Amino acid sequence: MNDSHQDVFDNIKGTVGDVTVDNPKMRLSNVDVFYGEKQAIFDVSLDIANNEVIAMIGPSGCGKSTFLRCLNRMNDTIPTCKVTGEMSLDGEDLYGPNLDTVLLRARVGMVFQKPNPFAKSIYDNVAYGPRIHGLASNRAELDEIVVGSLQKAGLYDEVKDRLDAPGTSLSGGQQQRLCIARTIAVSPEVILMDEPCSALDPIATAKIEELIDELRQNYAIAIVTHSMQQAARVSQRTAYFHLGKLVEVGSTNHIFTNPSHELTENYITGRFG
Amino acid sequence: MSTTSLLLLALCLAFVSFIFGRQKAYAVARAHGGTRALHSLPGHYGLMVGLWCALPALAIIIGWKIFEGPIVSSLLDSSIPQAIHDKGDKAVELYKNEINNLAASGKISEESDAAKVGAANRLNSVRSYSAIALMIFSLAVAVIGAALAYRKIKTDTQARPIVEGIVRFFLVASASIAILTTVGILFSVLFESARFFQQVSIVEFVTGTKWSPQTAIRADQAGSSGSFGAIPLFLGTLLISLIAMLVAVPFGLMSAIYLAEYASPRTRAIVKPLLEILAGIPTVVYGFFAALTVAPLIRKLGESIGLSVSSESALAAGMVMGIMIIPFVSSLSDDVITAVPQAMRDGSSGLGATKSETVRKVVFPAALPGIVGGVLLAASRAIGETMIVVMAAGLAANLTINPLEAVTTVTVQIVTLLTGDQEFDSAKTLAAFALGLMLFITTLILNVIALHVVRKYREQYD
Ligand SMILES: Nc1ncnc2c1ncn2[C@@H]1O[C@H](COP(=O)(O)OP(=O)(O)OP(=O)(O)O)[C@@H](O)[C@H]1O
Ligand SMILES: [Mg+2]
Numbered sequence: 001m002n003d004s005h006q007d008v009f010d011n012i013k014g015t016v017g018d019v020t021v022d023n024p025k026m027r028l029s030n031v032d033v034f035y036g037e038k039q040a041i042f043d044v045s046l047d048i049a050n051n052e053v054i055a056m057i058g059p060s061g062c063g064k065s066t067f068l069r070c071l072n073r074m075n076d077t078i079p080t081c082k083v084t085g086e087m088s089l090d091g092e093d094l095y096g097p098n099l100d101t102v103l104l105r106a107r108v109g110m111v112f113q114k115p116n117p118f119a120k121s122i123y124d125n126v127a128y129g130p131r132i133h134g135l136a137s138n139r140a141e142l143d144e145i146v147v148g149s150l151q152k153a154g155l156y157d158e159v160k161d162r163l164d165a166p167g168t169s170l171s172g173g174q175q176q177r178l179c180i181a182r183t184i185a186v187s188p189e190v191i192l193m194d195e196p197c198s199a200l201d202p203i204a205t206a207k208i209e210e211l212i213d214e215l216r217q218n219y220a221i222a223i224v225t226h227s228m229q230q231a232a233r234v235s236q237r238t239a240y241f242h243l244g245k246l247v248e249v250g251s252t253n254h255i256f257t258n259p260s261h262e263l264t265e266n267y268i269t270g271r272f273g
Numbered sequence: 274m275s276t277t278s279l280l281l282l283a284l285c286l287a288f289v290s291f292i293f294g295r296q297k298a299y300a301v302a303r304a305h306g307g308t309r310a311l312h313s314l315p316g317h318y319g320l321m322v323g324l325w326c327a328l329p330a331l332a333i334i335i336g337w338k339i340f341e342g343p344i345v346s347s348l349l350d351s352s353i354p355q356a357i358h359d360k361g362d363k364a365v366e367l368y369k370n371e372i373n374n375l376a377a378s379g380k381i382s383e384e385s386d387a388a389k390v391g392a393a394n395r396l397n398s399v400r401s402y403s404a405i406a407l408m409i410f411s412l413a414v415a416v417i418g419a420a421l422a423y424r425k426i427k428t429d430t431q432a433r434p435i436v437e438g439i440v441r442f443f444l445v446a447s448a449s450i451a452i453l454t455t456v457g458i459l460f461s462v463l464f465e466s467a468r469f470f471q472q473v474s475i476v477e478f479v480t481g482t483k484w485s486p487q488t489a490i491r492a493d494q495a496g497s498s499g500s501f502g503a504i505p506l507f508l509g510t511l512l513i514s515l516i517a518m519l520v521a522v523p524f525g526l527m528s529a530i531y532l533a534e535y536a537s538p539r540t541r542a543i544v545k546p547l548l549e550i551l552a553g554i555p556t557v558v559y560g561f562f563a564a565l566t567v568a569p570l571i572r573k574l575g576e577s578i579g580l581s582v583s584s585e586s587a588l589a590a591g592m593v594m595g596i597m598i599i600p601f602v603s604s605l606s607d608d609v610i611t612a613v614p615q616a617m618r619d620g621s622s623g624l625g626a627t628k629s630e631t632v633r634k635v636v637f638p639a640a641l642p643g644i645v646g647g648v649l650l651a652a653s654r655a656i657g658e659t660m661i662v663v664m665a666a667g668l669a670a671n672l673t674i675n676p677l678e679a680v681t682t683v684t685v686q687i688v689t690l691l692t693g694d695q696e697f698d699s700a701k702t703l704a705a706f707a708l709g710l711m712l713f714i715t716t717l718i719l720n721v722i723a724l725h726v727v728r729k730y731r732e733q734y735d
Contacts, residue, residue: 102627105625110623118638118639183624
C-alpha cells in the first residue's frame, strides 16, 4: 500500500448506510479475514435479506470474493486463511455445532468466479449435488432436476443432444452456465454468485439475470459484479467495498443516483476502479 | 600432438572466433546506428563464426581418424614379407600385431628381427606425419572457415536462421540416436527370432504348454529335442505380475491419495521421498529379501494352516515385487492427483460434499486416466522384472495358477537360456530371442496404451 492508498484506507471510517435489515437471512458482524499475515477484510458487518438480491461492487482486489466466501465458509478450504467475527444463517451460528460445512454449503450454494466444471459428463455435473444430498429417489426425478436446472440456466437447448459429453468440453460461457445449473440443482436457500456473467454474451447474460430475478422470489442472493448496469438491473441493495472495507451500503437506487460517500461516487461514475 | 589436444585447440579457436565475430557484429551495428540495424543478435553472428570454425575442422578430424586406420594398415601390408603372406591371413594378423606392439612400446631392441623393426619405425613415422598433416590441415580449415564467416558479417546476414538450423540439426541427431538404437535392437531380435521359428514352429511356441528347452548341445549328442511351449512362462509372468499389481495398486493409490489430499505439507515433504527410496533399492536386495525373509514366512504361515507351500513361490516373488513398484504407482498418481485443479475441489465442497466425497467422486475420476497410465507403466516394469523372480520364484516352468507353487517367468528363462556354454544357433539359445520378442511386443502394447491414456488426460484441463 503506498501513501495515497494508505490515506484513502485510513479515511474509510466505518460503513455509511444501514448494514442491517428487518428480515435477515444471514447476518455477519465484525468480520475480519486474514490471508496469513495479510488482512483482506477489515471489520465488515452486513445482513443478507430474504427475497433480495444484494450486489457487491468495488475495484479489483478489494475483497469481494473473499467476503462472499465467508458466507459459506469456503475460506476454510484455504489453509492460510483465517476468519473471525460473528456469522449466522437464520439465527444459527455458522461455526456452531448444528451447522457443519456440509449442511451449510448445501443451504448456501456458490457459483465461482472461474467456471470449474468437474471432469464428468454434463449430466453428471448437474446431478452431482442432488446425488450426494440424496435429493432424488429415482432416475426420473434426477432427470427432472437436471433438465430443469439446465433450462433455468439457459443452457439446456445447447446441450440437450450431448448430455453425456464431458463438461470440460463446453465453451467458457457454457461452462459458467453449467456451474450455475449445478448450484441451483441443490435448491440452496442462499445463492452466492461471483461474477456469474463475466464470460457471457448479452443474450445469455439476460437469461441469467432473468433467472436471478426469478430465484429471488424464494431465495436470498448475493452477487459480485463488475458491471454497474448489471448491479443496477438485478439488485435491490448494493454494497460498495474498497481496500477490504465496506464503504457504503444502501438501496441500489440510492447508491446509483445519490451515493453518500465520495469513494462510492467516484467508483460508480467511473473515476477509478 | 594427440587428438584430444587437437580437439581442445579447435574448440579454443572456435571460442576465439565467436568473440571476434560478436565484436565485429557490434562494430557493424555501431556503424549503422545500433543493434536494431542488424538482422540477428550480435551473439548469433558470433555463434555463426564459431560454428563455421569448429564444424568443418571437427568433420575433418573425425573423417581423418576413421580413414587413417585402414590406410596405415594397408601401407603396413606392403612391408610384410611374402613368406608371411603365404602362411595365410592369421599369420599376417599376428605379424601386424607384433609390429604394432613394437611401434607402440618404443622398445626397439637389438633382438628384434630387422624387418620388423624397420616396419615399426616406418609405421611410427607414417603416424607422426599423419598427425602433423591432420593438425595443419584441420587448423587451416578452422581458420579459413572462421575467416570466411567473419567476412560475411553484414547488417543483412541471416545469422539467426543458420545458427538455429545447426542447433536444430544437432537436436534431431541426438533424438535419432535413441530411436535408431531401439530400431537396431528390434531388428536383431526379429532376425534371431526368425531363425528360431525356422526350427520350431510358431504355433507350437505360442500355444504349447510344455517348456523344457534342453536340446542336445552338440549335434552328435543324444538327447531330447526339447519342447518350446511358451504358455507356462507367460502364465507365470502374468501370475507374478498380477500378484505384484494387487499389492502395488491399492497401497500405491491409497498412499498417493493420502499424500495429495490429506497429508500436511510437512508430512508430505518427508513421506514422499521416503516412498521413492523404495524405487532406488537394487532389485537384488529385494530378491534376497523375498527369498530369505518373505518366502520362508509364507511357507510357515501356509503350513500352520495346513497348506503345502513350496519353498520358492510366486506369492513371495509377487508380493515383494509389488512393494518394489509401489513408488511407481504412488508417485505418478500423486502427481496427477495434485494436478487436478483446486477449483474443481472447491466446486465440489461448495456444493456441500465432504472431503472424502470430493476425493472419491470428483478428484479421483478426474485423475483416473493419469492413474491408469501410471499403473500400466508399473505393470510393464513388473513384467520385465527378473532378479526377484530368479531368487524367489524359482526356475521351474510349471503350468499353474496356484500362487503357492514355484513358477518362472519369461525374463528369467531368457537369462537361463543365454548363460552357460552353447552353440549360438541352437534352438535353445535362439528361443531367448523369440521370448524377448514376445515380451517386447507385450510391454510395447502396454506402453502405447499407457501413453495414449496419459495424453488423453493431459488434454482435459487445457
Ligand atoms: N488465496 C489467497 N491467498 C492470499 N491472498 C489472497 C488469496 N485470495 C485473495 N487474496 C488477496 O486478498 C485480497 C482480496 O482478494 P479478492 O479475491 O477477494 O478480491 P476481489 O474483490 O474478488 O477481486 P476481483 O474483482 O479481481 O475478483 C487481494 O489483495 C488478494 O491478493
Ligand atoms: Mg473476485
